[in-house]
Amino acid sequence: MSGELSPIDKAKFVAAKRAAEFVESGMRVGLGTGSTAAWLVRCLGERVREEGLRFRGVPTSARTADLAREVGIEVISLDEARWLDLTIDGADEFDANLSLIKGGGGALLQEKIVATASDQMVVIADAAKEVETLGAFPLPVEVIPFGWPTSQALVEETLVSMDVMGRSATLRMNGERPYVTDEGNHILDLHLGRIGNPRQLAMVLNQIPGVVENGLFIDICDQVVIGYSDGRVETRDINEGTVSEERLDFVEDNNLFRDI
């Protein structure tokens, strides 16, 4: 992509740029996956180059690791970091409690482990990701390849027993083949429409044999930074109960927009 940014990219960019300011020298920072998180990584790379920011990043996917190295961020593994000061990541949906659906980009397992190992998790998102009730976005569930059709049937049975609205669990494909995560697993996308009790569903899904993790993030996210295409950014902190709003300038010929 080159030239004019789409309104959605402008919104993602300003959210990412604002959240990149949360990173301080010396921190260990979890780096999310997806298009919004990619803006974050580029913004952090710019701070490394231009301000001499020195921090270590723990990527949540091979894609993010490649981009982080490319823009000059020092990359370490979670094994090396153990605990993190902060994780900044995108989301597919968030609600008023900052419960999330994640995993549209297929990295939910590493994203959940990294976010849970962090003192703070900040979600960056365009305003369209905010929902009253989670579930319009298909809920990703990571399953091991062994016996995945059995796991799929068990997941569907569980949805019926819980009286969840939609009940189909489809295997995510990559062309003709099943999608394979960085951990070598597959993903079932649950088409639910509406998730009445996300906390309960998250717990029940993880008890099914073959399920490794689900994309519901409950009580993990502390703040959301919401970007708008006109440059406005709203930051909500669920622990402090605060909301702040500001406007960021974005320069369309910024180097970050080249070759995207």
Ligand SMILES: O=C(CO)[C@H](O)[C@H](O)COP(=O)(O)O
């Ligand atoms: O959970 C994710 C990847 O597994 C992403 O954060 C989520 O899919 C949002 O992606 P994008 O920023 O491209 O809209």
